[in-house]
Amino acid sequence: SSELTQDPAVSVALRQTVRITCQGDSLRIYFASWYQQKPGQAPVLVVYGKNNRPSGIPDRFSGSSSGNTASLTITGAQAEDEAEYYCNCRDTSGHHWVFGGGTKLTVL
Amino acid sequence: EVQLVESGGGLVQPGRSLRLSCEVSGFRFDDYAMHWVRQGPGKGLEWVSGISFNSSNTGYAGSVKGRFTISRDNVKNSLYLHMNTLKTEDTAFYYCAKDISGELEVPESWGQGTLVTVSS
Numbered sequence: 001s002s003e004l005t006q007d008p009a010v011s012v013a014l015r016q017t018v019r020i021t022c023q024g025d026s027l028r029i030y031f032a033s034w035y036q037q038k039p040g041q042a043p044v045l046v047v048y049g050k051n052n053r054p055s056g057i058p059d060r061f062s063g064s065s066s067g068n069t070a071s072l073t074i075t076g077a078q079a080e081d082e083a084e085y086y087c088n089c090r091d092t093s094g095h096h097w098v099f100g101g102g103t104k105l106t107v108l
Numbered sequence: 109e110v111q112l113v114e115s116g117g118g119l120v121q122p123g124r125s126l127r128l129s130c131e132v133s134g135f136r137f138d139d140y141a142m143h144w145v146r147q148g149p150g151k152g153l154e155w156v157s158g159i160s161f162n163s164s165n166t167g168y169a170g171s172v173k174g175r176f177t178i179s180r181d182n183v184k185n186s187l188y189l190h191m192n193t194l195k196t197e198d199t200a201f202y203y204c205a206k207d208i209s210g211e212l213e214v215p216e217s218w219g220q221g222t223l224v225t226v227s228s
Binding site: 036042044048049070086095097 | 143145152153154155158167168169170203208212214215216217218219220223
């Protein structure tokens with residue numbers, strides 16, 4: 001299967017915790033990566049692998065996985081976290097990469 | 109500082125060809141795999157193609173396989189995407205991205221993109 005499914009939109013109150021999910025068969029085999037994209041900007045990798053953050057990414061971003069679902073958790077959401085979030089993973093063949101449709105996060 | 113700069117985008121008619129380039133700096137290019145990812149106007153991200161550090165392994169999305177070719181020049185620190193038989197649905201911003209490793213794993217650092225518009 002080559003599909004990753006995300007909720008189109010999620011909202012969170014300032015400084016509260018939010019979980020953004022991604023579902024797909026390939027997530028049973030491979031870890032997801034998560035990207036943040038703000039309007040007019042290139043995507044930025046925020047979490048990859050089991051739960052790794054690139055240099056410069058705040059530790060309020062974390063990743064987890066269970067079965068066919070991967071999750072990105074933001075603990076204590078900030079106003080600057082308002083963005084589109086995409087998950088990414090290999091497909092079940094292992095030879096191609098697929099992105100989820102994206103989740104628009106609104107921080108209230 | 110890792111920098112990736114795409115170029116070569118523009119307006120092209122359906123059925124024609126175009127070559128995109130991505131010049132990189134700030135890291136050892138020949139140690140890392142590279143990807144092309146595109147984003148249509150107002151749409152989500154779509155992985156297009158990837159190439160390993162030494163060009164021994166390449167991959168393509170089904171939507172471009174047979175029409176697009178990825179290549180790299182490790183002397184010129186440059187990545188390329190040769191696009192043939194372009195279709196209107198290929199209209200998108202095209203981003204090049206550096207992987208976290210020498211083999212295709214995770215697109216890590218991205219350029220700012222170059223816009224390709226396919227229209228008659």
